[in-house]
Amino acid sequence: MGKPRQITAAALAVAGLTTAGAPAPASAELAAAAPFRVDYENGAHPKVGLNECCSHSIKVDDLPRTGEYAVRSVLKYGDPKVAGSTRAESHTLHAKETHFRSGDTVYYGFSVYLLSTWQRDSREDIVFQWKPWSDACETGKFPSAFLSVQPSGKWRLRVNSDGNACSTPESVRKTSFDLADVKPGQWHDFVFRFTWSHGSQGKIDGWYQTHKNPGWRKVLTAGGPNTFNDDKTTSGYLKWGIYKPAWASGKTDVDSRTIFHDNIAVGRTFSEVNPASTR
Incomplete structure:
Protein backbone atom coordinates (compact mmCIF):
# COMPACT_ATOMS: atom_id res chain seq x y z
CA MET A 1 0.00 0.00 0.00
CA GLY A 2 1.15 3.50 -0.77
CA LYS A 3 0.44 6.66 1.12
CA PRO A 4 -3.34 6.95 1.62
CA ARG A 5 -5.32 10.06 0.71
CA GLN A 6 -7.93 11.48 3.03
CA ILE A 7 -11.30 11.40 1.26
CA THR A 8 -12.50 14.67 -0.16
CA ALA A 9 -15.57 15.31 -2.29
CA ALA A 10 -14.97 14.84 -6.01
CA ALA A 11 -17.06 14.32 -9.09
CA LEU A 12 -18.05 10.90 -10.40
CA ALA A 13 -19.92 10.59 -13.67
CA VAL A 14 -23.46 9.23 -13.56
CA ALA A 15 -24.77 7.90 -16.86
CA GLY A 16 -27.76 6.16 -18.46
CA LEU A 17 -29.23 2.66 -18.42
CA THR A 18 -29.19 -0.42 -20.60
CA THR A 19 -31.67 -3.24 -20.81
CA ALA A 20 -29.54 -6.39 -21.10
CA GLY A 21 -29.73 -8.54 -17.97
CA ALA A 22 -27.53 -11.64 -18.33
CA PRO A 23 -24.48 -12.12 -16.10
CA ALA A 24 -21.32 -10.81 -17.74
CA PRO A 25 -17.93 -12.56 -17.83
CA ALA A 26 -15.31 -11.69 -15.24
CA SER A 27 -12.88 -10.23 -17.75
CA ALA A 28 -11.73 -6.62 -17.94
CA GLU A 29 -14.50 -5.75 -20.36
CA LEU A 30 -15.75 -2.19 -20.56
CA ALA A 31 -18.72 -2.00 -18.20
CA ALA A 32 -21.93 -0.29 -19.18
CA ALA A 33 -22.39 2.95 -17.27
CA ALA A 34 -24.39 2.38 -14.10
CA PRO A 35 -26.77 5.03 -12.74
CA PHE A 36 -24.58 5.10 -9.63
CA ARG A 37 -20.99 3.85 -9.36
CA VAL A 38 -18.20 4.65 -6.91
CA ASP A 39 -14.70 3.59 -7.99
CA TYR A 40 -12.62 6.12 -5.98
CA GLU A 41 -10.47 7.05 -8.97
CA ASN A 42 -11.24 10.72 -8.26
CA GLY A 43 -11.71 10.44 -4.51
CA ALA A 44 -15.19 10.08 -3.07
CA HIS A 45 -18.50 10.51 -4.83
CA PRO A 46 -19.91 13.91 -3.85
CA LYS A 47 -23.12 12.30 -2.55
CA VAL A 48 -21.40 9.67 -0.39
CA GLY A 49 -21.47 10.50 3.31
CA LEU A 50 -19.14 9.22 6.02
CA ASN A 51 -19.79 7.78 9.47
CA GLU A 52 -16.28 8.15 10.91
CA CYS A 53 -14.92 9.01 14.32
CA CYS A 54 -11.25 9.61 13.63
CA SER A 55 -8.55 10.48 11.11
CA HIS A 56 -7.78 6.78 10.60
CA SER A 57 -11.38 5.74 9.91
CA ILE A 58 -11.92 6.15 6.15
CA LYS A 59 -9.29 6.93 3.50
CA VAL A 60 -8.67 6.37 -0.19
CA ASP A 61 -5.78 3.95 -0.70
CA ASP A 62 -3.96 2.40 -3.64
CA LEU A 63 -5.03 -1.22 -3.22
CA PRO A 64 -7.75 -1.34 -5.90
CA ARG A 65 -9.95 -4.01 -7.44
CA THR A 66 -9.62 -2.16 -10.75
CA GLY A 67 -8.01 1.15 -11.61
CA GLU A 68 -5.69 2.73 -9.04
CA TYR A 69 -7.71 3.36 -5.88
CA ALA A 70 -10.19 1.87 -3.43
CA VAL A 71 -11.51 2.94 -0.04
CA ARG A 72 -9.99 1.68 3.19
CA SER A 73 -12.12 1.52 6.36
CA VAL A 74 -10.45 1.02 9.74
CA LEU A 75 -12.18 0.41 13.05
CA LYS A 76 -10.34 -0.02 16.35
CA TYR A 77 -11.76 -1.25 19.61
CA GLY A 78 -12.36 1.81 21.77
CA ASP A 79 -13.05 4.17 18.87
CA PRO A 80 -15.81 6.64 19.79
CA LYS A 81 -19.29 5.62 18.70
CA THR A 92 -25.66 6.94 0.33
CA LEU A 93 -28.33 8.58 2.43
CA HIS A 94 -28.25 11.62 0.12
CA ALA A 95 -27.84 9.73 -3.19
CA LYS A 96 -31.37 9.22 -4.50
CA GLU A 97 -30.07 6.98 -7.31
CA THR A 98 -29.42 4.32 -4.66
CA HIS A 99 -32.67 4.55 -2.72
CA PHE A 100 -35.00 1.55 -2.78
CA ARG A 101 -38.53 0.67 -1.74
CA SER A 102 -40.77 -2.36 -1.70
CA GLY A 103 -41.67 -3.10 -5.35
CA ASP A 104 -38.30 -2.11 -6.87
CA THR A 105 -36.02 -4.54 -8.72
CA VAL A 106 -32.37 -3.48 -8.52
CA TYR A 107 -28.89 -4.89 -9.22
CA TYR A 108 -26.04 -4.15 -6.80
CA GLY A 109 -22.34 -4.86 -7.31
CA PHE A 110 -19.27 -4.32 -5.14
CA SER A 111 -15.87 -5.77 -4.25
CA VAL A 112 -14.49 -6.40 -0.76
CA TYR A 113 -10.85 -7.08 0.15
CA LEU A 114 -9.64 -8.62 3.39
CA LEU A 115 -5.95 -8.40 4.21
CA SER A 116 -3.99 -11.66 4.40
CA THR A 117 -3.55 -10.96 8.12
CA TRP A 118 -7.33 -10.99 8.72
CA LYS A 131 -30.60 0.19 5.31
CA PRO A 132 -34.09 1.72 5.38
CA TRP A 133 -34.65 4.71 7.60
CA SER A 134 -37.36 4.63 10.22
CA ASP A 135 -41.00 5.57 9.69
CA ALA A 136 -42.48 8.19 12.01
CA CYS A 137 -44.08 5.48 14.17
CA PHE A 142 -32.97 -3.16 11.28
CA PRO A 143 -31.31 -3.19 7.86
CA SER A 144 -33.38 -4.87 5.17
CA ALA A 145 -30.26 -6.93 4.45
CA PHE A 146 -26.59 -6.98 5.36
CA LEU A 147 -23.49 -8.90 4.33
CA SER A 148 -21.16 -10.05 7.09
CA VAL A 149 -18.04 -12.06 7.85
CA GLN A 150 -19.04 -14.78 10.29
CA PRO A 151 -16.98 -16.45 13.05
CA SER A 152 -17.45 -19.67 11.04
CA GLY A 153 -15.38 -18.17 8.20
CA LYS A 154 -18.38 -17.76 5.90
CA TRP A 155 -19.83 -14.82 4.03
CA ARG A 156 -23.43 -14.50 5.24
CA LEU A 157 -26.35 -12.47 3.93
CA ARG A 158 -28.88 -11.69 6.64
CA VAL A 159 -32.35 -10.58 5.49
CA ASN A 160 -34.87 -8.78 7.69
CA SER A 161 -38.50 -8.10 6.80
CA ASP A 162 -41.77 -6.98 8.33
CA GLY A 163 -45.22 -6.61 6.77
CA ASN A 164 -46.46 -4.46 9.65
CA ALA A 165 -46.76 -0.74 9.02
CA CYS A 166 -44.91 -0.02 12.27
CA SER A 167 -42.02 -2.40 12.81
CA THR A 168 -40.70 -3.43 16.23
CA PRO A 169 -37.71 -5.66 17.09
CA GLU A 170 -40.14 -8.42 18.03
CA SER A 171 -42.10 -8.30 14.75
CA VAL A 172 -39.12 -8.59 12.38
CA ARG A 173 -38.69 -11.80 10.38
CA LYS A 174 -35.00 -12.78 10.15
CA THR A 175 -33.44 -15.14 7.60
CA SER A 176 -29.77 -15.90 6.94
CA PHE A 177 -27.92 -17.40 3.98
CA ASP A 178 -24.30 -18.57 3.99
CA LEU A 179 -22.83 -17.75 0.56
CA ALA A 180 -19.14 -18.71 0.32
CA ASP A 181 -15.90 -19.14 2.25
CA VAL A 182 -14.07 -16.03 3.40
CA LYS A 183 -10.62 -15.92 1.77
CA PRO A 184 -8.22 -13.33 3.22
CA GLY A 185 -5.75 -11.79 0.81
CA GLN A 186 -8.24 -11.74 -2.06
CA TRP A 187 -10.79 -9.41 -3.60
CA HIS A 188 -14.28 -10.86 -3.23
CA ASP A 189 -16.73 -9.76 -5.94
CA PHE A 190 -20.48 -9.78 -5.30
CA VAL A 191 -23.49 -9.05 -7.48
CA PHE A 192 -27.00 -9.18 -6.03
CA ARG A 193 -30.36 -8.71 -7.71
CA PHE A 194 -33.09 -7.77 -5.26
CA THR A 195 -36.77 -7.66 -6.03
CA TRP A 196 -37.68 -5.75 -2.90
CA SER A 197 -40.95 -6.70 -1.24
CA HIS A 198 -42.38 -6.87 2.27
CA GLY A 199 -44.60 -9.68 0.94
CA SER A 200 -44.30 -12.93 -0.97
CA GLN A 201 -43.14 -11.23 -4.23
CA GLY A 202 -39.64 -10.68 -2.87
CA LYS A 203 -36.67 -12.38 -4.52
CA ILE A 204 -32.87 -12.32 -4.18
CA ASP A 205 -30.28 -13.70 -6.59
CA GLY A 206 -26.60 -13.57 -5.72
CA TRP A 207 -23.36 -14.22 -7.64
CA TYR A 208 -19.80 -14.44 -6.33
CA GLN A 209 -16.17 -14.81 -7.41
CA THR A 210 -12.67 -13.85 -6.24
CA HIS A 211 -9.99 -12.12 -8.28
CA LYS A 212 -7.71 -15.15 -7.83
CA ASN A 213 -10.43 -17.57 -8.95
CA PRO A 214 -12.50 -15.65 -11.53
CA GLY A 215 -15.69 -17.10 -12.89
CA TRP A 216 -19.05 -16.04 -11.57
CA ARG A 217 -21.05 -18.67 -9.74
CA LYS A 218 -24.53 -18.31 -8.38
CA VAL A 219 -24.56 -18.63 -4.61
CA LEU A 220 -28.10 -17.57 -3.76
CA THR A 221 -31.65 -17.85 -5.04
CA ALA A 222 -34.23 -16.97 -2.42
CA GLY A 223 -37.87 -15.92 -2.45
CA GLY A 224 -40.17 -14.28 0.08
CA PRO A 225 -40.24 -11.05 2.10
CA ASN A 226 -36.96 -9.10 2.19
CA THR A 227 -37.76 -5.57 3.36
CA PHE A 228 -40.23 -3.50 5.35
CA ASN A 229 -43.72 -2.10 4.85
CA ASP A 230 -42.54 1.51 4.80
CA ASP A 231 -44.72 4.56 4.40
CA LYS A 232 -44.39 6.79 1.33
CA THR A 233 -42.01 9.23 3.05
CA THR A 234 -39.20 6.70 3.63
CA SER A 235 -36.90 4.47 1.60
CA GLY A 236 -33.62 2.59 1.93
CA TYR A 237 -29.99 3.40 1.13
CA LEU A 238 -26.56 1.70 1.17
CA LYS A 239 -23.73 1.52 3.69
CA TRP A 240 -20.28 -0.08 3.38
CA GLY A 241 -17.18 -0.31 5.55
CA ILE A 242 -16.91 -1.94 8.97
CA TYR A 243 -19.73 -2.08 11.52
CA LYS A 244 -18.91 -4.07 14.67
CA PRO A 245 -22.01 -4.08 16.92
CA ALA A 246 -20.38 -6.30 19.56
CA TRP A 247 -17.77 -3.66 20.36
CA ALA A 248 -20.49 -1.34 21.65
CA SER A 249 -20.70 -3.53 24.75
CA GLY A 250 -17.29 -5.16 25.10
CA LYS A 251 -14.11 -6.54 23.55
CA THR A 252 -13.94 -9.60 21.31
CA ASP A 253 -11.02 -11.76 20.11
CA VAL A 254 -9.62 -9.00 17.89
CA ASP A 255 -9.10 -5.30 18.59
CA SER A 256 -8.76 -3.85 15.08
CA ARG A 257 -10.40 -4.35 11.68
CA THR A 258 -9.28 -3.10 8.27
CA ILE A 259 -11.27 -3.65 5.08
CA PHE A 260 -11.28 -2.32 1.51
CA HIS A 261 -14.22 -1.71 -0.84
CA ASP A 262 -14.21 -0.81 -4.52
CA ASN A 263 -16.59 -0.42 -7.48
CA ILE A 264 -19.84 -0.04 -5.56
CA ALA A 265 -22.58 0.20 -8.17
CA VAL A 266 -26.36 0.31 -8.47
CA GLY A 267 -28.08 -0.48 -11.76
CA ARG A 268 -30.68 -2.40 -13.73
CA THR A 269 -28.44 -5.08 -15.27
CA PHE A 270 -25.61 -7.35 -14.21
CA SER A 271 -23.19 -5.77 -16.67
CA GLU A 272 -23.82 -2.27 -15.30
CA VAL A 273 -22.80 -3.25 -11.78
CA ASN A 274 -20.15 -5.91 -12.48
CA PRO A 275 -17.34 -4.91 -10.05
CA ALA A 276 -14.68 -6.82 -12.00
CA SER A 277 -15.22 -4.70 -15.12
CA THR A 278 -13.49 -1.45 -15.98
CA ARG A 279 -15.35 1.73 -16.79
Whole structure:
Protein backbone atom coordinates (compact mmCIF):
# COMPACT_ATOMS: atom_id res chain seq x y z
CA MET A 1 0.00 0.00 0.00
CA GLY A 2 1.15 3.50 -0.77
CA LYS A 3 0.44 6.66 1.12
CA PRO A 4 -3.34 6.95 1.62
CA ARG A 5 -5.32 10.06 0.71
CA GLN A 6 -7.93 11.48 3.03
CA ILE A 7 -11.30 11.40 1.26
CA THR A 8 -12.50 14.67 -0.16
CA ALA A 9 -15.57 15.31 -2.29
CA ALA A 10 -14.97 14.84 -6.01
CA ALA A 11 -17.06 14.32 -9.09
CA LEU A 12 -18.05 10.90 -10.40
CA ALA A 13 -19.92 10.59 -13.67
CA VAL A 14 -23.46 9.23 -13.56
CA ALA A 15 -24.77 7.90 -16.86
CA GLY A 16 -27.76 6.16 -18.46
CA LEU A 17 -29.23 2.66 -18.42
CA THR A 18 -29.19 -0.42 -20.60
CA THR A 19 -31.67 -3.24 -20.81
CA ALA A 20 -29.54 -6.39 -21.10
CA GLY A 21 -29.73 -8.54 -17.97
CA ALA A 22 -27.53 -11.64 -18.33
CA PRO A 23 -24.48 -12.12 -16.10
CA ALA A 24 -21.32 -10.81 -17.74
CA PRO A 25 -17.93 -12.56 -17.83
CA ALA A 26 -15.31 -11.69 -15.24
CA SER A 27 -12.88 -10.23 -17.75
CA ALA A 28 -11.73 -6.62 -17.94
CA GLU A 29 -14.50 -5.75 -20.36
CA LEU A 30 -15.75 -2.19 -20.56
CA ALA A 31 -18.72 -2.00 -18.20
CA ALA A 32 -21.93 -0.29 -19.18
CA ALA A 33 -22.39 2.95 -17.27
CA ALA A 34 -24.39 2.38 -14.10
CA PRO A 35 -26.77 5.03 -12.74
CA PHE A 36 -24.58 5.10 -9.63
CA ARG A 37 -20.99 3.85 -9.36
CA VAL A 38 -18.20 4.65 -6.91
CA ASP A 39 -14.70 3.59 -7.99
CA TYR A 40 -12.62 6.12 -5.98
CA GLU A 41 -10.47 7.05 -8.97
CA ASN A 42 -11.24 10.72 -8.26
CA GLY A 43 -11.71 10.44 -4.51
CA ALA A 44 -15.19 10.08 -3.07
CA HIS A 45 -18.50 10.51 -4.83
CA PRO A 46 -19.91 13.91 -3.85
CA LYS A 47 -23.12 12.30 -2.55
CA VAL A 48 -21.40 9.67 -0.39
CA GLY A 49 -21.47 10.50 3.31
CA LEU A 50 -19.14 9.22 6.02
CA ASN A 51 -19.79 7.78 9.47
CA GLU A 52 -16.28 8.15 10.91
CA CYS A 53 -14.92 9.01 14.32
CA CYS A 54 -11.25 9.61 13.63
CA SER A 55 -8.55 10.48 11.11
CA HIS A 56 -7.78 6.78 10.60
CA SER A 57 -11.38 5.74 9.91
CA ILE A 58 -11.92 6.15 6.15
CA LYS A 59 -9.29 6.93 3.50
CA VAL A 60 -8.67 6.37 -0.19
CA ASP A 61 -5.78 3.95 -0.70
CA ASP A 62 -3.96 2.40 -3.64
CA LEU A 63 -5.03 -1.22 -3.22
CA PRO A 64 -7.75 -1.34 -5.90
CA ARG A 65 -9.95 -4.01 -7.44
CA THR A 66 -9.62 -2.16 -10.75
CA GLY A 67 -8.01 1.15 -11.61
CA GLU A 68 -5.69 2.73 -9.04
CA TYR A 69 -7.71 3.36 -5.88
CA ALA A 70 -10.19 1.87 -3.43
CA VAL A 71 -11.51 2.94 -0.04
CA ARG A 72 -9.99 1.68 3.19
CA SER A 73 -12.12 1.52 6.36
CA VAL A 74 -10.45 1.02 9.74
CA LEU A 75 -12.18 0.41 13.05
CA LYS A 76 -10.34 -0.02 16.35
CA TYR A 77 -11.76 -1.25 19.61
CA GLY A 78 -12.36 1.81 21.77
CA ASP A 79 -13.05 4.17 18.87
CA PRO A 80 -15.81 6.64 19.79
CA LYS A 81 -19.29 5.62 18.70
CA VAL A 82 -20.66 7.11 15.48
CA ALA A 83 -24.39 7.15 14.61
CA GLY A 84 -25.08 5.25 17.79
CA SER A 85 -22.55 2.43 17.51
CA THR A 86 -19.01 1.30 16.63
CA ARG A 87 -18.52 1.80 12.91
CA ALA A 88 -16.44 3.25 10.09
CA GLU A 89 -18.85 3.36 7.15
CA SER A 90 -19.65 5.23 3.96
CA HIS A 91 -23.32 5.76 3.10
CA THR A 92 -25.66 6.94 0.33
CA LEU A 93 -28.33 8.58 2.43
CA HIS A 94 -28.25 11.62 0.12
CA ALA A 95 -27.84 9.73 -3.19
CA LYS A 96 -31.37 9.22 -4.50
CA GLU A 97 -30.07 6.98 -7.31
CA THR A 98 -29.42 4.32 -4.66
CA HIS A 99 -32.67 4.55 -2.72
CA PHE A 100 -35.00 1.55 -2.78
CA ARG A 101 -38.53 0.67 -1.74
CA SER A 102 -40.77 -2.36 -1.70
CA GLY A 103 -41.67 -3.10 -5.35
CA ASP A 104 -38.30 -2.11 -6.87
CA THR A 105 -36.02 -4.54 -8.72
CA VAL A 106 -32.37 -3.48 -8.52
CA TYR A 107 -28.89 -4.89 -9.22
CA TYR A 108 -26.04 -4.15 -6.80
CA GLY A 109 -22.34 -4.86 -7.31
CA PHE A 110 -19.27 -4.32 -5.14
CA SER A 111 -15.87 -5.77 -4.25
CA VAL A 112 -14.49 -6.40 -0.76
CA TYR A 113 -10.85 -7.08 0.15
CA LEU A 114 -9.64 -8.62 3.39
CA LEU A 115 -5.95 -8.40 4.21
CA SER A 116 -3.99 -11.66 4.40
CA THR A 117 -3.55 -10.96 8.12
CA TRP A 118 -7.33 -10.99 8.72
CA GLN A 119 -8.14 -13.13 11.77
CA ARG A 120 -11.39 -14.83 12.63
CA ASP A 121 -13.30 -13.30 15.51
CA SER A 122 -15.91 -14.59 17.93
CA ARG A 123 -18.44 -12.03 16.64
CA GLU A 124 -19.50 -10.97 13.17
CA ASP A 125 -18.18 -8.07 11.09
CA ILE A 126 -20.81 -6.30 8.97
CA VAL A 127 -19.31 -4.99 5.72
CA PHE A 128 -22.29 -3.94 3.53
CA GLN A 129 -25.83 -2.87 4.43
CA TRP A 130 -29.11 -2.11 2.68
CA LYS A 131 -30.60 0.19 5.31
CA PRO A 132 -34.09 1.72 5.38
CA TRP A 133 -34.65 4.71 7.60
CA SER A 134 -37.36 4.63 10.22
CA ASP A 135 -41.00 5.57 9.69
CA ALA A 136 -42.48 8.19 12.01
CA CYS A 137 -44.08 5.48 14.17
CA GLU A 138 -40.76 3.65 14.69
CA THR A 139 -37.90 4.35 17.09
CA GLY A 140 -35.34 2.44 15.04
CA LYS A 141 -35.00 -0.10 12.27
CA PHE A 142 -32.97 -3.16 11.28
CA PRO A 143 -31.31 -3.19 7.86
CA SER A 144 -33.38 -4.87 5.17
CA ALA A 145 -30.26 -6.93 4.45
CA PHE A 146 -26.59 -6.98 5.36
CA LEU A 147 -23.49 -8.90 4.33
CA SER A 148 -21.16 -10.05 7.09
CA VAL A 149 -18.04 -12.06 7.85
CA GLN A 150 -19.04 -14.78 10.29
CA PRO A 151 -16.98 -16.45 13.05
CA SER A 152 -17.45 -19.67 11.04
CA GLY A 153 -15.38 -18.17 8.20
CA LYS A 154 -18.38 -17.76 5.90
CA TRP A 155 -19.83 -14.82 4.03
CA ARG A 156 -23.43 -14.50 5.24
CA LEU A 157 -26.35 -12.47 3.93
CA ARG A 158 -28.88 -11.69 6.64
CA VAL A 159 -32.35 -10.58 5.49
CA ASN A 160 -34.87 -8.78 7.69
CA SER A 161 -38.50 -8.10 6.80
CA ASP A 162 -41.77 -6.98 8.33
CA GLY A 163 -45.22 -6.61 6.77
CA ASN A 164 -46.46 -4.46 9.65
CA ALA A 165 -46.76 -0.74 9.02
CA CYS A 166 -44.91 -0.02 12.27
CA SER A 167 -42.02 -2.40 12.81
CA THR A 168 -40.70 -3.43 16.23
CA PRO A 169 -37.71 -5.66 17.09
CA GLU A 170 -40.14 -8.42 18.03
CA SER A 171 -42.10 -8.30 14.75
CA VAL A 172 -39.12 -8.59 12.38
CA ARG A 173 -38.69 -11.80 10.38
CA LYS A 174 -35.00 -12.78 10.15
CA THR A 175 -33.44 -15.14 7.60
CA SER A 176 -29.77 -15.90 6.94
CA PHE A 177 -27.92 -17.40 3.98
CA ASP A 178 -24.30 -18.57 3.99
CA LEU A 179 -22.83 -17.75 0.56
CA ALA A 180 -19.14 -18.71 0.32
CA ASP A 181 -15.90 -19.14 2.25
CA VAL A 182 -14.07 -16.03 3.40
CA LYS A 183 -10.62 -15.92 1.77
CA PRO A 184 -8.22 -13.33 3.22
CA GLY A 185 -5.75 -11.79 0.81
CA GLN A 186 -8.24 -11.74 -2.06
CA TRP A 187 -10.79 -9.41 -3.60
CA HIS A 188 -14.28 -10.86 -3.23
CA ASP A 189 -16.73 -9.76 -5.94
CA PHE A 190 -20.48 -9.78 -5.30
CA VAL A 191 -23.49 -9.05 -7.48
CA PHE A 192 -27.00 -9.18 -6.03
CA ARG A 193 -30.36 -8.71 -7.71
CA PHE A 194 -33.09 -7.77 -5.26
CA THR A 195 -36.77 -7.66 -6.03
CA TRP A 196 -37.68 -5.75 -2.90
CA SER A 197 -40.95 -6.70 -1.24
CA HIS A 198 -42.38 -6.87 2.27
CA GLY A 199 -44.60 -9.68 0.94
CA SER A 200 -44.30 -12.93 -0.97
CA GLN A 201 -43.14 -11.23 -4.23
CA GLY A 202 -39.64 -10.68 -2.87
CA LYS A 203 -36.67 -12.38 -4.52
CA ILE A 204 -32.87 -12.32 -4.18
CA ASP A 205 -30.28 -13.70 -6.59
CA GLY A 206 -26.60 -13.57 -5.72
CA TRP A 207 -23.36 -14.22 -7.64
CA TYR A 208 -19.80 -14.44 -6.33
CA GLN A 209 -16.17 -14.81 -7.41
CA THR A 210 -12.67 -13.85 -6.24
CA HIS A 211 -9.99 -12.12 -8.28
CA LYS A 212 -7.71 -15.15 -7.83
CA ASN A 213 -10.43 -17.57 -8.95
CA PRO A 214 -12.50 -15.65 -11.53
CA GLY A 215 -15.69 -17.10 -12.89
CA TRP A 216 -19.05 -16.04 -11.57
CA ARG A 217 -21.05 -18.67 -9.74
CA LYS A 218 -24.53 -18.31 -8.38
CA VAL A 219 -24.56 -18.63 -4.61
CA LEU A 220 -28.10 -17.57 -3.76
CA THR A 221 -31.65 -17.85 -5.04
CA ALA A 222 -34.23 -16.97 -2.42
CA GLY A 223 -37.87 -15.92 -2.45
CA GLY A 224 -40.17 -14.28 0.08
CA PRO A 225 -40.24 -11.05 2.10
CA ASN A 226 -36.96 -9.10 2.19
CA THR A 227 -37.76 -5.57 3.36
CA PHE A 228 -40.23 -3.50 5.35
CA ASN A 229 -43.72 -2.10 4.85
CA ASP A 230 -42.54 1.51 4.80
CA ASP A 231 -44.72 4.56 4.40
CA LYS A 232 -44.39 6.79 1.33
CA THR A 233 -42.01 9.23 3.05
CA THR A 234 -39.20 6.70 3.63
CA SER A 235 -36.90 4.47 1.60
CA GLY A 236 -33.62 2.59 1.93
CA TYR A 237 -29.99 3.40 1.13
CA LEU A 238 -26.56 1.70 1.17
CA LYS A 239 -23.73 1.52 3.69
CA TRP A 240 -20.28 -0.08 3.38
CA GLY A 241 -17.18 -0.31 5.55
CA ILE A 242 -16.91 -1.94 8.97
CA TYR A 243 -19.73 -2.08 11.52
CA LYS A 244 -18.91 -4.07 14.67
CA PRO A 245 -22.01 -4.08 16.92
CA ALA A 246 -20.38 -6.30 19.56
CA TRP A 247 -17.77 -3.66 20.36
CA ALA A 248 -20.49 -1.34 21.65
CA SER A 249 -20.70 -3.53 24.75
CA GLY A 250 -17.29 -5.16 25.10
CA LYS A 251 -14.11 -6.54 23.55
CA THR A 252 -13.94 -9.60 21.31
CA ASP A 253 -11.02 -11.76 20.11
CA VAL A 254 -9.62 -9.00 17.89
CA ASP A 255 -9.10 -5.30 18.59
CA SER A 256 -8.76 -3.85 15.08
CA ARG A 257 -10.40 -4.35 11.68
CA THR A 258 -9.28 -3.10 8.27
CA ILE A 259 -11.27 -3.65 5.08
CA PHE A 260 -11.28 -2.32 1.51
CA HIS A 261 -14.22 -1.71 -0.84
CA ASP A 262 -14.21 -0.81 -4.52
CA ASN A 263 -16.59 -0.42 -7.48
CA ILE A 264 -19.84 -0.04 -5.56
CA ALA A 265 -22.58 0.20 -8.17
CA VAL A 266 -26.36 0.31 -8.47
CA GLY A 267 -28.08 -0.48 -11.76
CA ARG A 268 -30.68 -2.40 -13.73
CA THR A 269 -28.44 -5.08 -15.27
CA PHE A 270 -25.61 -7.35 -14.21
CA SER A 271 -23.19 -5.77 -16.67
CA GLU A 272 -23.82 -2.27 -15.30
CA VAL A 273 -22.80 -3.25 -11.78
CA ASN A 274 -20.15 -5.91 -12.48
CA PRO A 275 -17.34 -4.91 -10.05
CA ALA A 276 -14.68 -6.82 -12.00
CA SER A 277 -15.22 -4.70 -15.12
CA THR A 278 -13.49 -1.45 -15.98
CA ARG A 279 -15.35 1.73 -16.79
